[in-house]
Amino acid sequence: MLKKSALLLGVAFVAGAALAQQASGPFTAAQVAAGRAEYAENCASCHQADMSGGTDALPLAGKGFMAGWNNRTTAQLYDKIHGSMPLGRGGSLDEKTYTDLVAFILHANGATAGAAAFAPTTAVKIGAIANGTIPDDVAHPAPAAPLSGAAAATGARAGAARAGGSGRLVYSFKAGLLLEGHIQNYTPVTDAMLTHPADGDWPMFRRTYNGWSYSPLGQITTDNVHSLQVKWMWALYEGGTTEITPIVHDGIMFLSESGNTVQAVDTRTGNLLWENRLGPAPRSTGPGSSTEETRSLGLWGNNVYVATPQANLYALDARSGKEVWKTSLVDGKPGIGGNTGGVMIIHGKVITGLTNCGRKGSTDHCFISAYDAATGKRDWKFLTVALTGQPGGDSWGGMPDNDREGAETWIAGTYDPDLNTTYWGTAQAKPWRRDLRGSKDGDTDYANSTLALDPDTGKLKWYFNHAPGETLDLDEVFERQLIDHGDQKTLMTIGKPGILWKLDRVTGKFLDARQTVFNNVYAGFDMKKGKPILRKDIADQKVDQWLSSCPGPEGGHDWPATSYHQPSDTLIVPLSQSCVLMLGNGSQVYYEMPGTEGNMGRLSAYRTADMKPLWSFQQRAPFLTAALSTAGNLVFIGDFDRTFRAVDVRSGKTLWKIRLGTTVQGHPVSFSIDGKQYIAVTTGLGGGSPEEKPTTMLTEVHRQPTGQTVVVLGLPDE
Amino acid sequence: MLLSKSFALSVVLALMAGQPALAADKYITNLGPMPLDDASRANIQGRGDVSATLDGRKLSVSGTFKQLPSPATAAHLNISLATGVPGDKIFDLTVTQAPSGTVSGDVTLSAKQAAAFRTGKLYVQIDSQKAPDGTIWGWLLPDHQIVGADVPQQDHWFIPQLDTPSR
Numbered sequence: 001m002l003k004k005s006a007l008l009l010g011v012a013f014v015a016g017a018a019l020a021q022q023a024s025g026p027f028t029a030a031q032v033a034a035g036r037a038e039y040a041e042n043c044a045s046c047h048q049a050d051m052s053g054g055t056d057a058l059p060l061a062g063k064g065f066m067a068g069w070n071n072r073t074t075a076q077l078y079d080k081i082h083g084s085m086p087l088g089r090g091g092s093l094d095e096k097t098y099t100d101l102v103a104f105i106l107h108a109n110g111a112t113a114g115a116a117a118f119a120p121t122t123a124v125k126i127g128a129i130a131n132g133t134i135p136d137d138v139a140h141p142a143p144a145a146p147l148s149g150a151a152a153a154t155g156a157r158a159g160a161a162r163a164g165g166s167g168r169l170v171y172s173f174k175a176g177l178l179l180e181g182h183i184q185n186y187t188p189v190t191d192a193m194l195t196h197p198a199d200g201d202w203p204m205f206r207r208t209y210n211g212w213s214y215s216p217l218g219q220i221t222t223d224n225v226h227s228l229q230v231k232w233m234w235a236l237y238e239g240g241t242t243e244i245t246p247i248v249h250d251g252i253m254f255l256s257e258s259g260n261t262v263q264a265v266d267t268r269t270g271n272l273l274w275e276n277r278l279g280p281a282p283r284s285t286g287p288g289s290s291t292e293e294t295r296s297l298g299l300w301g302n303n304v305y306v307a308t309p310q311a312n313l314y315a316l317d318a319r320s321g322k323e324v325w326k327t328s329l330v331d332g333k334p335g336i337g338g339n340t341g342g343v344m345i346i347h348g349k350v351i352t353g354l355t356n357c358g359r360k361g362s363t364d365h366c367f368i369s370a371y372d373a374a375t376g377k378r379d380w381k382f383l384t385v386a387l388t389g390q391p392g393g394d395s396w397g398g399m400p401d402n403d404r405e406g407a408e409t410w411i412a413g414t415y416d417p418d419l420n421t422t423y424w425g426t427a428q429a430k431p432w433r434r435d436l437r438g439s440k441d442g443d444t445d446y447a448n449s450t451l452a453l454d455p456d457t458g459k460l461k462w463y464f465n466h467a468p469g470e471t472l473d474l475d476e477v478f479e480r481q482l483i484d485h486g487d488q489k490t491l492m493t494i495g496k497p498g499i500l501w502k503l504d505r506v507t508g509k510f511l512d513a514r515q516t517v518f519n520n521v522y523a524g525f526d527m528k529k530g531k532p533i534l535r536k537d538i539a540d541q542k543v544d545q546w547l548s549s550c551p552g553p554e555g556g557h558d559w560p561a562t563s564y565h566q567p568s569d570t571l572i573v574p575l576s577q578s579c580v581l582m583l584g585n586g587s588q589v590y591y592e593m594p595g596t597e598g599n600m601g602r603l604s605a606y607r608t609a610d611m612k613p614l615w616s617f618q619q620r621a622p623f624l625t626a627a628l629s630t631a632g633n634l635v636f637i638g639d640f641d642r643t644f645r646a647v648d649v650r651s652g653k654t655l656w657k658i659r660l661g662t663t664v665q666g667h668p669v670s671f672s673i674d675g676k677q678y679i680a681v682t683t684g685l686g687g688g689s690p691e692e693k694p695t696t697m698l699t700e701v702h703r704q705p706t707g708q709t710v711v712v713l714g715l716p717d718e
Numbered sequence: 719m720l721l722s723k724s725f726a727l728s729v730v731l732a733l734m735a736g737q738p739a740l741a742a743d744k745y746i747t748n749l750g751p752m753p754l755d756d757a758s759r760a761n762i763q764g765r766g767d768v769s770a771t772l773d774g775r776k777l778s779v780s781g782t783f784k785q786l787p788s789p790a791t792a793a794h795l796n797i798s799l800a801t802g803v804p805g806d807k808i809f810d811l812t813v814t815q816a817p818s819g820t821v822s823g824d825v826t827l828s829a830k831q832a833a834a835f836r837t838g839k840l841y842v843q844i845d846s847q848k849a850p851d852g853t854i855w856g857w858l859l860p861d862h863q864i865v866g867a868d869v870p871q872q873d874h875w876f877i878p879q880l881d882t883p884s885r
Contacts (some may be wrong), residue, residue: 083757090756520802537799550801579802581753589753594802594838594857597748598765599867619867652870696756699763 023115025105025129026074026122032113035104038097040141042086045292046285048139048335051108051134054291056355061108061139064431066132067543067584069235075123078102082120085344086690087289095120106130108138124321127317147628157570173259173281181264181274182456183319187250189299194345195417200672202248205296205342206561206626207669211414212483215670218631219677220715225646225656228713229676232270235263236708240291241449242284242684243559246710247340249299253671253680253711254318256294258282260308262316267673270712274321278306278314286705291356295559295667296412298350300373305712307352313371315350327376329354329369335365337574342412346455347421348373353409353424355533360431363402368409368451370458380458384409384426384446392463399438406430407447413557414480415455416489419506423453423480423491433584434471435541438657443468446559447475450493462508466495468531471538472521472582473553479561481571483608492564494573497521498556499532500606514611516604517575518593521549543584550593552580553690561667563627565634565649565674569609572635574623574647575602577691590693600694602638603627605652609655615652621701622694624669637680638664640694641701642712646680661707663691679713721753745770747842747856748864749783752849753804761787761848768821768842770858772835773809776826779811779842784818788848793821795832801857813844 001308040049046057069077082098085092103118106126107520110133116122141415187335189203197203199216206213219227236242241256247254252273254266260278265271282644291309298305303315303324314325330336344351350369355568358366369381384407386392390451396404406429420710429444431437437444448467453460466476476495482488484503491505498517503510510530526531540546560574575592592598599618607615621641628636629649638644644664645657666682685691694701722773749766751759768781779795793813796863808831811823821844826833827859834840865871 079754079757084755270804518802520800523800535800537803546804547798549803581804589755589758590751591753596858597864600752615870617868617870618865652872654868696754696759697751699759 001190013085023410023601024112026116026124027106027111027113028115029113031100031103031118033109034096035100035102035107038093038100038139039104039620041102042093042097045047046087050139052359052361053103053586054289057289057291060105061132061134063132064436064460064586065105065109066127067131068587070127071125073120073123073125074102074106075121077105078120084696086284086286087564108134110128115139118314126651129322133376144352145357152566159656160497164297164502164596173279174279175259175277176278177274177276177321177323177570178565179272179275180322181320183264183273184250186302186319188301189249191347194300200248202246202470203299204247204344204669205245205412205647205667206479209417210480211564212566213483213561213626213628214566214669215628217672217677218628220634220679222634222648222655224715225632228646228656228658228679229654229716230658231712232713233715234265234270234710236682236684238286238706238708238711239285239395242688242708243293243295243666243687244256244682244684245296246662246669246682247297247299247304248363248669248671248680251673252305252318253710254297254299254304257708258292258295260287260306260310262297262304264318264321265713267671267678268621270417272610274473278318280314282576283341287686287691289686291338291340291342294342295340298343298345298603300345300348301595302349303373305345305707307341307343307470307609308578309335309338309340309356310336311354313339313343313350313352315376323632325376327371327378330333333364335699336362341410344412344415344422346415349379350454351413351422351455353412355408355410355427357408358405358430360403360405362405364485366402366408368458380392382451382453382458382460385429386445392443392465395443395445395468395705396551397438397440397442399442404429404444405439406444409477411478412588414482416482416505419489420454420456421452421461421505423505424453425449425477425480425493425495426451427475427477428467428470428473428603430475432471432586433541433543435543436471436584441468441469441539448495450480450491450503450508451647452491452505464492464503464508464510464530466499466501467497469534469539471534471541471545472549474521474549474551474556475584477561479562481562483564488610492571494557494562496551496553496557497532498551498575500571500573500611501530502608502611507543512611514606516573517602518550518595518639519556520548523672546581548581550579551576552578552582552590552689554693558690560623560690561626563629565609565629565633565635567631568633568649569607570614570629570649571606571608572627572629573604574625574637574694575604576622576690577601577602577618578697600693600697603647603652605649620641621698622690624663624665624690628668628679630670635682637700638668638681640691642683644668649683649692662704662710676714681711681713682711683707683711722756739755744774744861745772746861747858748856749844749854751840751854752843752855755786758849760777761846763787763818763846764809764844764854766821766844766854766856770857770863772827772832775829775832776824777827778836780820780822781853782818782820783843783844784872786817786844787814787851790814790819790846790853792845794855795823795825796841796843797834797846798839798841798857803857805839805841807843812841815822817846828842
């Protein structure tokens with residue numbers, strides 16, 4: 001019989017007789033003190049200062065930690081951390097740092113320091129020395145690092161060089177308006193421009209309100225794409241996470257980079273026009289977590305709008321880079337959320353979501369909110385969990401309103417001007433697992449739902465829950481494509497389970513669904529209600545039980561967004577093919593999706609009128625950019641293993657490709673200047689499951705931990 | 719339970735080359751690494767190809783494997799709740815005691831096991847010295863075309879999918 005615990009750990013379990021049954025140790029107070037500092041520097045950016053875990057990071061203190069580690073040993077904890085942390089750089093720290101970190105984690109779970117120091121081979125059953133009781137110094141930690149001078153003014157940390165075997169680098173960070181711009185004759189952005197963008201512009205996240213990621217430019221075609229060449233490149237700041245969308249208007253490209261750096265670049269030359277480093281500095285000199293990126297900026301009037309992972313919303317003058325106004329999405333309250341999905345501008349309102357919010361133990365909920373684009377004053381706020389008395393308020397198994405958490409909005413919405421309705425996807429309820437959540441068999445509305453809101457008031461028009469009672473971190477938060485078929489107005493979306501959905505966007509009525517990748521999470525699907533049915537062992541899950549999830553948290557589909565090629569009624573969908581086994585606290589081990597022969601990447605095309613699959617191809621590396629389709633009948637897409645390619649939208653055949661410096665990651669766009677069409681794409685690093693899973697599984701792929709750039713491609717000059 | 723036309727179609731799509739799943743007697747799998755993380759992945763690697771033919775209740779399994787980080791020590795046929803879900807060993811197979819080699823066996827399935835086989839719930843697992851609780855595995859699925867990387871497939875091409883729509 002398969003011994004799952006041993007299978008999952010891949011190491012032999014220490015026999016019970018060998019386990020020391022002791023009340024204290026095996027670590028010292030000095031190790032705890034050193035580990036506390038190392039934790040702040042190396043771990044807190046993902047696992048949080050209070051060790052409660054983040055969007056893609058497990059809790060390291062309390063019941064969530066003990067659920068996974070109670071029966072495992074201190075040596076196994078050392079091996080786990082040494083082998084896999086910091087994320088993507090396992091083994092990069094010295095042995096003392098790892099042992100100190102283990103000591104601090106044990107302390108954080110109620111273990112008591114003793115006289116003997118912890119060593120990598122010290123094997124004591126964790127449940128024998130720790131009980132998950134979080135000491136006050138961990139639950140309410142002091143600030144991680146002193147602030148001074150200019151760094152303090154922006155919240156940036158003062159760096160300090162450290163010698164040692166781990167070879168740390170010091171990140172030099174200077175905040176402020178480092179280069180003031182003097183852009184003349186800038187054309188202010190109007191509502192009309194956002195409703196009908198100029199062909200050569202890319203003024204918002206998915207270019208148009210309907211979310212298509214489609215460019216009407218047709219100069220680069222299936223016939224000439226083979227001659228595509230690099231026109232210019234621009235290096236982006238390193239550190240943090242890059243999944244950005246280059247926003248283009250009036251011949252200017254606006255970029256959002258690590259450290260909340262915003263730059264304006266001349267699209268003709270690649271010259272920098274202005275730069276404002278809003279700060280704080282990225283929390284790591286290397287690739288960051290899934291909570292550090294800014295996927296998109298917004299334009300309106302003479303301003304460019306930036307929402308940051310620290311929950312600040314800025315208006316900058318698009319001509320100079322100067323700050324016009326700044327406001328806090330969370331009214332200055334620390335630790336209750338931030339923004340990574342970017343903003344959308346509707347009727348002079350900046351509308352934005354919230355992520356890393358609504359965590360267990362907090363009484364603050366996640367929300368979508370709107371701000372006056374001229375002043376930054378908040379207009380409205382919509383909580384993304386259904387409370388008692390609201391539609392869906394009875395779907396939380398009787399939980400108190402203050403305990404209804406999750407439903408983050410980490411992807412910007414779309415908008416139908418005719419219906420005056422904005423559409424947003426939400427992520428799962430928190431905690432992920434329903435057995436820990438307390439929602440029983442409740443559907444947990446409005447988590448993992450499509451929300452249709454009035455952009456002027458924030459009032460809910462309708463909602464549709466795509467994954468009632470979801471429990472395995474399978475978000476349905478991603479882009480909502482607005483596609484018409486004659487008089488029928490539809491909304492299409494796809495989430496991590498890999499189900500492609502079609503809804504009536506006037507009423508929210510379910511119309512159709514299509515399975516795109518292998519799925520063993522759902523045992524069936526009620527086609528009348530549009531409701532998936534969980535596999536029984538998942539529905540009945542227990543805290544100390546490993547569960548298989550195909551797809552896993554990488555998706556199916558994840559943030560690399562779909563593109564709708566309207567001329568051929570084709571939706572192009574980036575997909576991933578991996579599975580996980582997941583334990584109650586979120587611990588995961590990864591494996592290939594059955595039937596895929598190890599191909600993690602998949603690009604598939606569907607005709608939206610009848611959901612017919614048109615073509616698919618797969619490859620070893622997953623795709624880590626959004627898809628971009630153009631009037632030249634091309635689809636552009638980039639992948640984990642550094643390849644950016646052009647595909648014939650009619651056949652799926654690759655027509656051209658180029659190898660870039662590191663992972664091709666972000667949201668490619670097409671624009672024109674002086675009558676010529678260009679393609680812009682970014683290389684980038686950092687992020688959650690879409691980066692984590694292939695980093696571990698594709699052992700033959702080697703990437704540089706640096707090399708973030710924007711690359712602009714075009715046809716040869718005549 | 720109501721099943722959609724889409725999910726019902728998934729069954730059809732699973733039938734590579736138009737062969738009905740319930741009538742197929744030859745099943746195949748590509749063996750790949752078992753669940754791993756950064757700490758264990760050095761010992762959990764390798765690939766293989768296995769085919770299985772069911773004649774009545776008699777199942778004949780044969781295949782090859784390669785690139786294990788340490789010599790194979792055992793191989794077995796397992797039964798699981800669903801495709802992709804780890805399960806329990808039901809039969810031992812014969813395996814070359816080396817990082818590369820062959821795996822084979824002839825077993826007689828019960829009616830329940832035969833039904834599980836036909837619905838994608840049996841898998842082959844090979845253990846090795848450094849990963850004794852499992853190194854590579856693969857679920858046996860109806861014979862289908864192995865599509866290489868970067869090769870577009872048209873229309874109703876789909877990975878083998880037996881379980882979701884049938885339960």
